[in-house]
Amino acid sequence: MSKKLFIGSSSFSKEQTGSMEFQISHLTNRVLKLTDHLKSHDKDYSSQRGLWGILGKRKRLLSYLSQTNLTSYENLINKLSIRKLKIR
Known part of the structure; x- marks a missing residue:
């Protein structure tokens, strides 16, 4: 899903993307897209590593927020x- 399409489908405006x-x-x-991908391609280890990185970044952002x-x-x-x- 491209950034423009994601902005249009969510409650965020173009100015709030940061x-x-x-x-x-x-x-x-x-995360949801990669999880769905990994259900059918369970040996795609590079995608697993990318998922771990995304999860770590999201965890750090959630912790900071x-x-x-609160x-x-x-x-x-x-x-x-x-x-x-x-x-x-």
């Missing part, structure tokens, strides 16, 4: 349904 929320949602989209803007973090993980919310 935002933390857009980056995380874009990485989540890539949770430290800086409400935005909670809204995003609920919208994307990627993590269970920890009660603090």
Whole structure:
């Protein structure tokens, strides 16, 4: 999915493409596509390595977002349904 197509199908405008929320949602989209690919090509180790890199980057961005803007973090993980919310 190209960037222009992704922006059109999401709730983000063209000016918000550098935002933390857009980056995380874009990485989540890539994770879903690679996961689907790896279901049928289980020995594609280069794609597995790429998936690990994407997951690591998304994890770092989510960690930073949770430290800086907790409400935005909670809204995003609920919208994307990627993590269970920890009660603090």
